[in-house]
Amino acid sequence: MRKVKKPVFFIVLLCIIAFGYLTYAGIHTQYGDIKTSYIKGVEDIRWGIDIQGGVNATFEPADNYDATKEEMDAAKAVIEQRLVSLNITDSEVYVDYKKNKVMVSFPWQANEESFDPEAAVSELGETAKLVFRKGKEEKGEQVLTGNDVKKAEVRQTQDETTGNIKYVVSLTLNNSGKKAFADATTELAGKGFISIWMDDKCISAPSVNSAITDGECVIEGKFTYDSAKALADKINAGSIPFDLKTTSTNIISPTLGEGAKNAMVLAGIIAFIVIAAYIIVIYKLPGFVASIALIGQVIGSIACITGFFGNIDSFTLTIPGIAGIILSIGMGVDANVITAERIKEELNNGKTLNGAIELGYKRAWSAVFDGNITVVFVAIILMGAFGPTDSVFGTLLSPVFSVFGASTAGTIYSLGYTLLVGILLNFVFGIFCSRLMLSSLSKFKCFKKRKLYGGAEINE
Numbered sequence: 199m200r201k202v203k204k205p206v207f208f209i210v211l212l213c214i215i216a217f218g219y220l221t222y223a224g225i226h227t228q229y230g231d232i233k234t235s236y237i238k239g240v241e242d243i244r245w246g247i248d249i250q251g252g253v254n255a256t257f258e259p260a261d262n263y264d265a266t267k268e269e270m271d272a273a274k275a276v277i278e279q280r281l282v283s284l285n286i287t288d289s290e291v292y293v294d295y296k297k298n299k300v301m302v303s304f305p306w307q308a309n310e311e312s313f314d315p316e317a318a319v320s321e322l323g324e325t326a327k328l329v330f331r332k333g334k335e336e337k338g339e340q341v342l343t344g345n346d347v348k349k350a351e352v353r354q355t356q357d358e359t360t361g362n363i364k365y366v367v368s369l370t371l372n373n374s375g376k377k378a379f380a381d382a383t384t385e386l387a388g389k390g391f392i393s394i395w396m397d398d399k400c401i402s403a404p405s406v407n408s409a410i411t412d413g414e415c416v417i418e419g420k421f422t423y424d425s426a427k428a429l430a431d432k433i434n435a436g437s438i439p440f441d442l443k444t445t446s447t448n449i450i451s452p453t454l455g456e457g458a459k460n461a462m463v464l465a466g467i468i469a470f471i472v473i474a475a476y477i478i479v480i481y482k483l484p485g486f487v488a489s490i491a492l493i494g495q496v497i498g499s500i501a502c503i504t505g506f507f508g509n510i511d512s513f514t515l516t517i518p519g520i521a522g523i524i525l526s527i528g529m530g531v532d533a534n535v536i537t538a539e540r541i542k543e544e545l546n547n548g549k550t551l552n553g554a555i556e557l558g559y560k561r562a563w564s565a566v567f568d569g570n571i572t573v574v575f576v577a578i579i580l581m582g583a584f585g586p587t588d589s590v591f592g593t594l595l596s597p598v599f600s601v602f603g604a605s606t607a608g609t610i611y612s613l614g615y616t617l618l619v620g621i622l623l624n625f626v627f628g629i630f631c632s633r634l635m636l637s638s639l640s641k642f643k644c645f646k647k648r649k650l651y652g653g654a655e656i657n658e
């Protein structure tokens with residue numbers, strides 16, 4: 199690190215300040231009612247239900263029905279469709295296929311004094327009403343109901359014109375619906391539409407190209423795999439052979455959540471100020487540099503929560519997630535304390551200032567790495583055990599943690615995420631950036647005194 203020049207400290211400091219400003223304010227443009235975010239600020243943080251208030255509910259098939267994966271996907275589609283119909287767009291729906299459970303989290307309805315969360319939960323679990331109608335209007339003549347559909351699935355075909363692969367939704371009807379569908383498609387072939395409605399919401403309105411008499415048809419469109427599967431799941435939802443029952447409901451008021459958030463944030467600020475003051479008094483210049491590095495670490499953690507860049511989704515931050523940030527600060531302090539102690543030891547062993555800084559960071563690395571990597575493992579385990587079952591860590595660790603459900607996703611999962619992010623950022627700011635800044639400051643004559651680094655003065 200002898201090649202580090204004097205201006206490096208100021209360059210790193212300015213980068214941290216600029217990063218902090220962008221993370222706080224973001225970069226947005228406003229054109230009429232349309233707001234475009236290029237860099238997201240703190241106002242774009244998605245607060246968890248335990249902070250902004252909301253509902254956690256768990257559904258499962260009634261009468262101990264052993265549902266298939268496809269049936270559980272259909273049940274999930276029903277709930278998602280009903281959440282949209284209730285104007286609840288910031289929601290999370292997870293499926294635990296091993297336990298036949300659907301976990302739903304949705305926030306308190308903003309600016310709605312009459313919002314009844316218990317009624318909303320009850321409505322989510324009602325049996326889906328699927329109807330096929332002639333034309334595109336809800337008053338069109340009914341052709342089929344969900345009971346007439348045997349299954350809907352995604353199929354992959356080749357476009358005859360371009361030769362490209364495309365996705366379609368394949369429908370297979372029960373005997374009860376074949377004749378009615380044949381009559382309707384014969385009447386509308388080449389000139390009409392058959393729309394599909396779920397709970398009075400039109401989910402598709404394909405045109406009828408030809409008469410379909412064998413009960414087998416496909417719905418074509420500009421589908422991706424995900425959009426085709428979403429439509430297939432909704433259609434299947436109208437024919438699932440079970441009702442959903444609510445097995446648990448947890449309602450949190452916005453006032454309670456906001457108070458808990460404010461208390462946690464205040465506690466974090468006070469803890470940071472006390473810690474920064476302590477390490478500056480005890481470790482002097484390395485403590486000062488460590489405090490700047492810790493600020494960078496906190497800024498980086500917040501940036502990872504907001505999504506920072508406009509094309510990245512924000513992460514839902516919960517109260518345990520805030521605790522994860524505070525805990526990662528503690529790990530960052532630990533890393534800097536170990537390094538400062540190593541530098542002091544090297545100085546007291548007679549090393550030059552530059553040599554002590556270089557050897558101090560080098561010899562502290564193994565201890566810092568070992569301490570932090572174990573916390574990384576813990577964070578990954580938390581995310582795998584308590585996160586969505588279809589997440590990366592959830593999939594990898596599903597054989598080990600199959601006994602856990604996903605009912606705590608978004609709470610303990612948030613703790614694991616912020617802890618993991620904070621530890622990784624500790625390597626960036628607590629090791630790399632602090633080393634650059636301290637090595638840079640040591641080049642200034644006023645900062646060459648060994649006592650500023652905890653060492654005893656000697657004649658050099």
